[in-house]
Amino acid sequence: MxxxxxxxxxxxxxxxxxxxxYDAAELDAALGRVRAAFGDARVHYAMKANPNLHLLRRLQAAGVGFECVSPGEIARAEHLGVAGEKLIINGPAKSDAEYAAGARLGATFVVDREEEVGLLPSGSRALVRVNPALSVSTHDHLATGSEGSKFGVTLEQAPRVLEALRTAGHTALGLHVHIGSAIRDAADFTAAFGRLSDLRSQTGPLAVLDAGGGWGLGADLPGIAREAHAAAAVFGAQLWVEPGRYLVxxxxxxxxxxxxxxxxxxxxxxxxxxxxxxxxxxxxxxxxxxxxxxxxxxxxxxxxxxxxxxxxxxxxxxxxxxxxxxxxxxxxxxxxxxxxxxxxxxxxxxxxxxxxxxxxxxxxxxxxxxxxxxxxxxx
The missing domain is CATH 2.40.37.10 (Lyase, Ornithine Decarboxylase; Chain A, domain 1)
Known part of the structure; x- marks a missing residue:
């Protein structure tokens, strides 16, 4: 405190x-720690952690983008004038309204299953969320990268989904991985990034690797950042991150x-x-x-x-x-x-x-x- x-x-x-x-100084300090660790990585705040409009405006003024996972969160982003490269739309079961809003705002979609390729608005930008099937050091309800989780496509499916995006006329930006929240062991991130790197021979170079968030509050952020940048370099990709709880x-x-x-x-x-x-x-x-x-x-x-x-x-x-x-x-x-x-x-x-x-x-x-x-x- x-x-x-x-x-x-x-x-x-x-x-x-x-x-x-809320303490404004601590909000600023947390963002400072993320930027000091991750350098030139693009930061999108996971809005679900705390969607208060005043706090969102503060982050927006600092140049942070947003990741939204519901129609209401997208509406908040639109209310603030967030669009284009500053907006990511994620989630395993997007509605028609979310696709329509994302198209209107020029957002990047995170594809969570193969059939979603056919649901995207024409000419969309997209990332493919990969589930690395790891056992991670957090509560089961927070483990989004485990084998039994509802999130993402398998490692085997990912190259096929990237190709399907390209064939359908979309821009396949790259891969997305988010293994959970409140992760206690930094080795979990190393393992996830390593499994994604193994896909390089099948995907070719990519524009973006989105390493998600989920870092525990006492995590070795510089160490995680080094591993994430190394994974992005394997693909020749720009690194994106999506901190939520860590920031607020x-x-x-x-x-x-x-x-x-x-x-x-x-x-x-x-x-x-x-x-x-x-x-x-x-x-x-x-x-x-x-x-x-x-x-x-x-x-x-x-x-x-x-x-x-x-x-x-x-x-x-x-x-x-x-x-x-x-x-x-x-x-x-x-x-x-x-x-x-x-x-x-x-x-x-x-x-x-x-x-x-x-x-x-x-x-x-x-x-x-x-x-x-x-x-x-x-x-």
């Missing part, structure tokens, strides 16, 4: 909790207040945020750093539990905290990615506000919903 406790207390007092807070996770914190405590079979500290504000612990077993923003004695272990009537509504287990009291403030770290993006209105819970710290003051970048906002579209 990079923000001072006083600023976090101020944000909670002004905007209420639960609350997503550490910039974001979820602030939540203590509602009370209880002991059943385990000791629980009950808070006003839960699975509707941060789904990752329940969905992936993800562990987020938890920082108490109060002083006190009597440190002991607590499970941090949310308000939903779901046994799985836990933000953390066995966290050491000073004795908590009602109203105390907790900071849940690494919530800038897939916090607000995955937030929901289950139980007619209103989604929290989002605020950005620019070093001197807070800026509201998304208003807190009301219950009336939640049911506004219902008839």
């Amino acid at each position: 990079t923000l001072p406790a006083a600023a976090l207390h101020d944000a909670a007092a002004r905007f209420g909790t639960p609350l997503y807070v 996770a550490q910039a974001g914190t979820l602030l939540t207040r203590v509602v009370g405590t209880k002991r059943t079979g385990r000791p629980f500290v009950l808070v006003d945020a839960g699975m509707t504000e941060l789904m990752r612990p329940m969905l992936y077993g993800a562990e987020h750093p938890v920082t108490p923003l109060w002083e006190g004695a009597g440190h002991s272990c607590w499970d941090v539990a949310g308000p939903a009537c779901e046994s799985g509504d836990l933000l953390a287990r066995a966290v050491t905290l000073p004795t908590p009291s009602r109203g105390d403030l907790l900071a849940i770290g690494e919530a800038g990615a897939y916090g607000a993006a995955m937030s929901g209105t289950y139980l007619t819970r209103s989604r929290p506000a989002e605020v950005l710290w620019n070093g001197d003051e807070w800026h509201l970048i998304r208003k807190r919903e009301t219950p009336q906002d939640v049911w506004a579209s219902e008839l």
